[in-house]
Amino acid sequence: MHSAAPDTSDPSLKATRREWIGLAILALPCLVYAMDFTVLNLAIPALTAELRPSASQLLWIIDVYGFMVSGFLMIMGGLGDRIGRRKVLLLGAAAFGAVSILAAFSKSAQMLIFARAALGIAGATLAPSTLSLLANMFRDPSERTFAVSMWISSFSAGAIIGPLVGGALIQSFGWGSVFLAGVPVMVLLLVLGPVLLPEYRDPDAGRLDLASALLSLAAVLSFVYGLKRAAEAGFGADAIGAMAAGVALALLFLRRQARLEDPLIDLALFRSRSLNTALCINMLGVFFMFGAFILLAQYFQLVAGLTPLDAGLWSTPSAIVFMIGSFATPALARRITPVNLLAGGLIVAAAGFVGLALADGFYGVLLSSLLLVGFTPVIALTTEIIVTSAPPERAGAASALSETAIELGGALGIAA
Template identity: 45%
Template sequence: MREERKAGRREWIGLVVLVLPLLLVSMDVSVLYFTVPFISRDLAPTSTEQLWIFDIYGFVLAGFLITMGALGDRVGRRRLLMIGAVGFSAASALAAYSGSAPTLIAARAILGVAGATLMPSTLALIRNMFHDEKQRGTAIAVWTVAMTSGIALGPIVSGVLVEHFWWGSVFLINIPAMVLLLVLAPILLPEHRNPVRGRFDVAGAVLSVAAVLPVIWGIKEIAAHGVDAIRIAAIVAGLVIVTVFVRRQQRHPDPMLDLAVLRRPAFAGSVVVSLLATFAMVGFAIFSTQYLQLVLGMSPLEGALWSLAPTLAVGAAAPLVSVLARRGVDRATIVAAGFVVAVGGFVLLSTVPVESGLWVLLAGAGCYAAGLVVVMSTATELAIGTVPPERAGSSSALMETASEFGGALGIAILGSIGTAVYRSHLAGQLPAAARETLSGAVATAAHLPEPAAGQVLGPARAAFVESLHTVAWASAGIMLIAAVVALTLLRRLPAGAPQDRPARTPDEVAA
């Protein structure tokens, strides 16, 4: 095995170029939070259309990740990245100037497709640009922080923009960044693709989308509206299509996914622990947000600004992964330690008081976020480092799809636990709407005189904090189980798995 080439200034500047589209793609998940009143005034969407304006982007993004990852392996990651940048810019302009709700929904769907071309391409190019394992670990840590920070930045950016401009400006900010990417990508980013390219499996691509979309939709709908036959049927249908997709990949001469990677302990274990980390991080975030806004009474923008505080711990924790790896600490130990740190954060969150709990919340959230970013960075680096460079795109997409499932499951399961505890503490005490959710209690109290409003809000906030405590303990228990899973699946893995061979240089793979 030849000596691995070290990345130089060009690669590190190229990493900044790659982080830019990733930040925007993740921001677009949450960038509409403050635009609802303005979109409702201008476009007058129905309640169903309003839900689809929010949800269609995430659904389509998750559904097309595997397809676009595999396509990038064949046509070239840089080429697909640039195609995605063009599509993202065009869809952003269409969204900004939408004259009707259906047009905005269609634009958000196109944004999801374009975002799916950008996310796996960025991670796959990191695999190809950073051949040295230690440098690659640092680059992936930066990638992970950018991905997680973008979702937190979305509400803040939208809050600032709609305060000074019209709601379409939250989409127009994408365009200059994508133009910059189109200018710099050919200069700073190498082209990489699978040198052995067969016919693209179009039927497999259709199956992959048809498998992911109904499962993600069913899980998120159950989280938002409860269980019913249609949502369960959607999940079951998706799982059936998953089975058909897997069988096709096993038989196809040029499969989209190399299913053999799932038999590698490093890759399979990384997928599992990444899913568990996203489960807790995304699933608990909604409780933190509601506590800031509905218990402490902050405005949405103020709450969003305070929610950025834990990202300081995230930024400090990400480089720690590379330091520990350089000192020879076993990857299983690093991942398990990250989960244990997250347990400490959730235990601290189980003590958040009903009043004046801001600093306890921020400390607990910073602790669990730091631990889980260590997990996600290590898992991503380990998984991407153990797949052949020519399969980096599809493997990256599989990791990201697993994370999407983890987030959806976290919202559904932890949200259901929290809702059950909240309702059990208020059985028969308050009006029906106030017993359903804390936001319902706040809305009810807004129409009552002061003494009666306090009689509604006091018990409702106390019940919500009890539900937050329960969810925190549940999350802590799941993170302990995840630490054991990490030690079991990732133990005794070498620093570089046998499949981790140097990527081909641009001279070896025709652009």
Template identity: 55%
Template structure:
């Protein structure tokens, strides 16, 4: 039996709540797995469904785009209709859409199924995190619970390629989508008994124009940033980002005028909310951008298979799990600002190690760097998420949780775009100076685009020319990795300084220590709009 509590002492979670946390961690892990396994299945499904190039882009991208676009709307909807109810409806829809995707007869059917999975997936993350806020009232227990929940994301990202690769070796391409069906079935069976229901009793109706404006803000920005990372500069993509930002300003102004907004933009004036989101975005920016180069380095420079490269990512997961276990243990004695800042500086050391990775050496340095980087980012992920949902009123925890996940989406997209562009620019500049003679103009132009293209060209070239091309291409890519690591180190150090300064007065649980809630203070719309857009 849980100990008796007073009005001033939050109730402590018991066995039921910790069991429920384990169940809630499964869909969180699955969401990340589904972002990775599809890429492994692309060759097989392409051979069978024969999608056009544009259809293939929609198959791979629409899931992530719709998750990002609907997160805040679904979080706010859960606050209104019930978080458990929305979670269970979303789980049923996700399971059904997964079956539809697995047995798709053509590309159009698979695109529709992936779109449904994206919308359903957007209900899962904010619902699970806001339910954790409800189940774990004690600040220390909540921090530990969020750390364990965040760990499930790293585990999902790490084992996704391994599970997907194993399934594709034994079954058809659609099997990678069926992994989620038993997980969702377990959630549907146990959720009504383990999970509490919570909804804001005073919430009004969901403002449909706000939901449309938010979608028109997030989708163009996420689309533009991701495509800039993949395809390079293009005015159409810049225009998409600009359009999204303009609509975003309109969205913020509308929220200021509503009595019951989709998300209370005044929350961004609370350091525990706005500053924590900023630091988390920087962390995701660096980690996602660098992971892109790490996976390519392992496969294209060191020649590892995708499965073996995935195995070498597991130590990084171990580093994150170590950081996730240490951060809650220290949170009761050290203020979040100093834990997060210390973690960011540790991450900067890990990223700094990657600047020493060489073309033919430094494999151990790379793995050590990823482990230290992941361990250092853990406090920002766990404590930052805790600060975000704790700084918001309990009735708005769903929308606050969704904002946390959306910031991660933006951070990851920016990391891929900005760091990807930096690394690509260095690669092309080095290749311009070192391309071997003996290549025809078309082959030389292809080789200077990416290391993967250079590897393909080398395989079609005479042995001596191909070997020389591989050597200079790998050296150029390694130079790009090193420069990207320098840029990332700078960003992470800045994030650590911001955490130490902006969060210095915030205690565990989001209390600013000023005797009141910052989010209740009135602020002018222009200042809030500037912070949101920034």
């Protein structure tokens, strides 16, 4: 027997002013989270001149943040369900701010690698905590769609602001200043979060299973490392071995979850056809989107002959269009059924790929890339489906699943 759909006309489901202000507060750490993925690229020449890292150390400075974020997403999502999503978010924000200061004043390559790794662990608290809080704060479906779209647009805004703010800071204050940019945001979150953000946790949750956490961490890190090696040097023995180890560890992780009374990931979630379909579409969408962005970055620099900074500036129109698409998605969702909106978005994105394949010249490529905005409603709607397919007490784990799918899709897109 199916439960009745929520009555969207019920005033009790509508968000109050507190929730809408809370949405703005939750968007801020997501913006910083996205900035930290992009802003370091501009600082590499300056920090290389000062810290003189080896080639291997420089790769770890760049990559370790993403590795740690990917590996700890599932752990932080499960921890939020158990001890409280607001608590995990605020603890992560405090750690992110403190370690950002450590990174800014690093005196050696080893110190910066450690700081970037710690930033990744702290960053892993931000996305699942903010998304799962939104799912509980906005119970009206149309308001929740808007909130998730704004959450996604904050990442696009971070991608836009990162290179621009980073370039200005480096030029005026040196490479360390790019890490300090997020500190005021984290301080603001720590001040306003306890007042504006409600706490949610599973009252019946047990303790976090340490073995599950370690298996999850090892599986994701091994697989993502293999993908990274494949992107750098092809599918050699080390890349294939790392990915195979990741798959084997993932199978051990799933086997352990099936035996636990209170697993890190409840395998019953995967009985939902809508969740499984949304996860697949979400990951494939990010796979194609990231692959296209890498292709565009290479085209701007290797074919069009632009400098890295100019290439970043010419990528800004796409990021702006994506942010506009995020704002437009809720209005479209009120007029178009989710299936038709998903299909329409995929068709528009496919037209963009056709345009990229047939484009003749710089502006043809640039205009065709704007059609990739079709992925915006796809990512927004599938993210909402994933989170709302889980019971409220498992929203943190479901949010972590969504973010892990995005991270894996992005890593696959880069490797391809």
